[in-house]
Amino acid sequence: MTFNLQDYVPSVLDLADTALRPLDSRHDLKIAFPVMQQLRPHLTSEADFMSRIERMRAGGYRLVGAFESSALVALTGYRLQENLIYGPFLYVDDLITDEAQRGGQWGSRLLRALERLARASGCARLVLDTGLANARAQRFYFREGLYTGALRFQKQFDTP
Template structure:
């Protein structure tokens, strides 16, 4: 059976790295909250985080965790998408490694797994955003073979 953007669901075997696995239940999400909060400091509580993830899952959001001796040390959030600019692509929403484990190749392993997922899903590319001032992340992405391809413009609105 051929995979498409709408029916491809990764499994541990698809990841080809035994330290990585999908985070797909409430226990996994609760365990991932402290690490995700290092990247997304605006997340105020575990329940806020898990409810956001549940809403995002409706739009195809997935999380993969990286474990070192049973401890979650890095995670990546992604979704398979399609648009008229890129065609089919895998968008990386979140990528974070615990401070104490940075330099241990965890981010690189997650990006490699996401690339395998993207290719297996028929995607033409992997896409992510990073802040213009985040030079450290930019250097990491360049080392991992990602290149700049666009500049994003945005307008922020006040919300009630």
């Protein structure tokens, strides 16, 4: 199956888990902000978060939330990409479970949904980054069947 990196939005059926759904509306972003802020504390305002998401959506970024009853308990941000190294792949930008809900398998469920989405979209792999010092996340990813595939190098620039 081919995919359009800019326009593809999964349906609920793609996710195959009734507790998960795409987060598309402004209301969805408002309820996502406090959870995302636990992972990304540099996001200091809801308005900043919402404007960043809108810009990132132009590049194919999408959010999926996990709900228990009507409460958002976890979320993931991802995008379908293609490069000359991997071909088509699904990149996981963000994966976070609300601190009070950790241990409830929400991260595992979100990763399984993303794997199904990646496979259905013709991707050969799912890719994510984590900090070298983030041993807890690394253990979780290993348990979930993700393995180290690269070492990323970067150069940080001062920005005004």
